[in-house]
Amino acid sequence: MIKQRLFLFLAKILPAQKIYAHCDVPCGIYDLKPAQIAAATILKMTQLIDDLPFPENQDKNKMITYHNSLVRYILTKEEHARKCKEEILIIWTDYFKEEHLIKFPQLHETFWKAAKLCSKVKQEVNLQLAEELVKTVDQIVDIFQKTKTAQKK
Amino acid sequence: MIKILQEILIFLIPIAKFKIEGKSMEPKFKEGDVILINKLSYLFSKPQVKDIVAIKVGKIKSIIKKIKEIKGDKFFVIGENLKESKDSRHFGWVLKKDILGKVCFKI
Numbered sequence: 001m002i003k004q005r006l007f008l009f010l011a012k013i014l015p016a017q018k019i020y021a022h023c024d025v026p027c028g029i030y031d032l033k034p035a036q037i038a039a040a041t042i043l044k045m046t047q048l049i050d051d052l053p054f055p056e057n058q059d060k061n062k063m064i065t066y067h068n069s070l071v072r073y074i075l076t077k078e079e080h081a082r083k084c085k086e087e088i089l090i091i092w093t094d095y096f097k098e099e100h101l102i103k104f105p106q107l108h109e110t111f112w113k114a115a116k117l118c119s120k121v122k123q124e125v126n127l128q129l130a131e132e133l134v135k136t137v138d139q140i141v142d143i144f145q146k147t148k149t150a151q152k153k
Numbered sequence: 154m155i156k157i158l159q160e161i162l163i164f165l166i167p168i169a170k171f172k173i174e175g176k177s178m179e180p181k182f183k184e185g186d187v188i189l190i191n192k193l194s195y196l197f198s199k200p201q202v203k204d205i206v207a208i209k210v211g212k213i214k215s216i217i218k219k220i221k222e223i224k225g226d227k228f229f230v231i232g233e234n235l236k237e238s239k240d241s242r243h244f245g246w247v248l249k250k251d252i253l254g255k256v257c258f259k260i
């Protein structure tokens with residue numbers, strides 16, 4: 001009890017510093033694999049939603065199954081679109097530097113397009129947009145790998 | 154003036170207050186949770202498996218992780234939420250000198 005009161009008192013008087021429970025630390029570890037997996041998942045979910053047959057009659061059980069599947073696909077699509085955006089934004093803001101921009105002038109535009117597509121694929125069920133997102137993330141990976149290769153030389 | 158006093162307090166008191174940012178320690182520690190770290194926890198003892206610790210990264214940043222494995226003076230740390238966590242699986246083992254202290258209180 002006394003210990004708890006002491007801790008509460010200390011918590012009141014001490015200033016709070018930030019402690020990170022995510023990867024956004026300058027550890028120099030950057031990987032686009034999670035963004036690629038997320039983009040591929042979005043494409044797969046969009047295909048599944050597109051292919052999901054609507055129950056022909058108003059059978060209750062079939063309707064429930066249909067809605068259950070639809071909600072699960074949409075939720076997964078939403079979650080991975082958020083994750084994809086988060087991953088590419090970290091790489092964009094933390095990894096890439098001015099020197100990369102000189103060598104790859106399309107860098108900002110490609111990232112901007114990918115981030116916008118992450119929002120678009122949430123708003124719509126559109127196979128073309130999902131495929132475009134996969135391609136754009138692949139383009140980012142390509143630039144990223146080229147900068148890594150250049151670093152090793 | 155208040156800032157100077159706070160700096161003195163940080164220096165004198167072996168307890169540090171942190172506010173969590175991120176989701177890698179969920180559900181145990183959520184984003185926005187305030188915790189206290191005991192900076193003297195490991196002065197006379199060794200960190201133990203399952204201890205939640207603050208780790209120094211660079212000069213000004215700190216991260217919070219859980220100790221999963223110990224090999225001598227090296228510690229393998231992970232997040233509670235493995236899906237959202239970048240930890241020793243990515244940046245390797247952590248040295249004892251980089252451990253700031255043990256989480257002793259959550260508000």
